[in-house]
Amino acid sequence: MTVKKAINEIKNARFCLIIDDEEEIESGLLVTSAHYFTPEKVKIMIDKGNVNLVLHPEKVSQLGIPVKNSLFNIKKEIASVSYLQKDKTSKDVNIANGILAISNEIDPFDFELSGNINIHICRQMGVLRKSSKFEAAVDLVKLANLSCAAVVKKISLKKLEVKHKAIKDYAKSNNYTIVKLRDLINYKLERESYITLIDQGVIKTQFGKFKMFAFKDKVNNKIHIALVKGEIKPEKDILVRVHSECLTGDVFHSLRCDCGNQLSLALNHVAENGSGIVLYMRQEGRGIGLLNKLKAYKLQDKGLDTVEANQKLGFQADLREYGVGAQILRYLGVKKISLLTNNPKKIIGLKGFGLTIHKRVALYTDSNSHNRKYLKTKKKKLGHML
Template identity: 40%
Template sequence: MPLSRVRLSDIAAAHRGTGGIAVDRATADFRRGEPLVVRDGDRAVLALAVEALSDERLARFVRLAGSSPSLAMTSRRASLLGLGSDGPGVVRVSLSGTPVAQRLRDLADPLSAPAIAPTVVAVTAARPLDADSAAVALAKIARLLPAAVTATIGLIDSRQVEDWARLEGLLIVEAAAILDYPVDTARRLAKVGEARVPLAGAENTRIIAFRPSDGGLEHIAIVIGTPDPSEPILARIHSECFTGDLLASLRCDCGDQLRGAIREIAQRGAGVLLYLAQEGRGIGLVNKLRAYQLQDEGFDTVDANLQLGFDADERIYVPAAEMLRQIGFDRVRLMTNNPLKVEALGHCGIAVVERVAHIFPSNDHNENYLRTKAVKSGHML
């Protein structure tokens, strides 16, 4: 059924019932370069991902909004442009006139070709739960650069907004739903597949797949041996790394940590490796490649993320805690060098009774990477 024939109040109800369907649809629209409506209470904002901007899409956006757009971006990215102080949160940058798409992308992307930036009229801090903050959060969920073009929709009430959006074929999504999405979907994991998969050096292994209720990316539990449910389980939390895990990249130590954890768990008898779908510390593969390019220009691994407008680490560990509970464990002996993982699991209700060091030799390509993790992220190497 075309969106123009769907009651948008029904879409909102669907979100409340399933914990993220509307956000999942909004994510797909953002990645395709489609505008959508983000609503926080009585205020509604038209939003479009900056990364997907073209002059044609921007012209349509301005026509729909009936006003010049603003640029919503993270405070971290804005501070690097001299548009405010560093810190968490989102700012709304008001611009003079209607800028072209390329100039907006220049502001959001540190790797964009140099161009004359539009004249900035004002920079305003967005409220933590408002539509501008949610639009930037949606860009992160979509694994795009964390910036969005926004414009307040000047209609009187929510019914007018719904009628207008229906006529224009625009999806409406609630700001609160976007901001709750990462944790909400992680709490709704369900087992969707399980099989015995013998591994080199760990033949007695089962792989269990968990899928969030919105149908998003699966997380994987690799259960080695037969862990005793009455004892803390030996566990490793490993965020996916396409370049390191699959291609044996020398820029990181991820591949060594993955294969080393499987070997060590097997040697110790039993345990679990939780493989989280959080590439690049939660920013996605494309943004990780952008961070690599910035590293080649002289930034370290932390500063490269900040240049892109992300936090140094965007991961959450609710999925790991939920998988542990579903396989029957609330106490772990955690294989990690990262004290934040220990703290995060504790906040999620999983007791870390022991930290097990998990260190591998460096090489000529990842020495600076490992040094930065120790100095700036507190890794115990």
């Protein structure tokens, strides 16, 4: 199996190349373990004068590496550090020693900002939280039972001195094992789970009766809800809504957004269909949380749009993740989906976790004078199909 081969390559201090899927022919992420890093490898992995190191958040916490701010783990920004040595050495040796020190927690060592090692922080659950090559890099190193630190380099055929027709040709010429992101996700899904079913019951709503399942996220202890109607079979195409929590819209019927209306519409669609699932995911404010959402409201009152407000607070436009939702759907026996959404990124996000999206079902709601700018921003800046 390719994933097992890639793990073995990493374990034996070699390289592998991560790609998104079969169609990706022009780019990939070259990965090796930081545990066995050498000055010779610096020459291969250096990119614009720096080497990129991806760390597990627990590793960052253990080392106390300086980061830009407390939101660093969420934002996945880059901090640069230098490994400080008493003796003057070549740049390659200095970088290699710095990475070895970070990876193997060698004492004593010090860090300062603006160095030659760019540090990225991956999600705790890796590819099961976010379908990303950076997450995949650390997952491979962890699966190889090495220190949770991976050295990575983005490979683009357009930028290579020696031209290749496809990324597979580049990998073959360098004897690199290729591993597809989806294969790694499936490999981990067969062996790991970050959710657990806490309890279940029945809830009667204005849209009819639903089975209610409560799942606990083992990483952050958040409780996510699945409302299920009818019979769920793996061979069936299941109508699904993955809804992110919006206290202001869902509970207090805020006119600033369309969230509450979308939730009601989704429940009605599932009820009329006779079967389906509505997931209620605890990702308030597109992932920034309730208090930060209120701060964003104040900025919007001063003229910023919903994306600008989040960015002003130091967040990305959308921090939602779909790995946990995908695990819940798989737990419930779902494989094929008709997805109730206007958000194309949600389709891409769920596809990455081995779910087949059969079709998209639009959720159009009426606008009002309070949310018209918000909806226009979602369409223009976030790509929503409205």
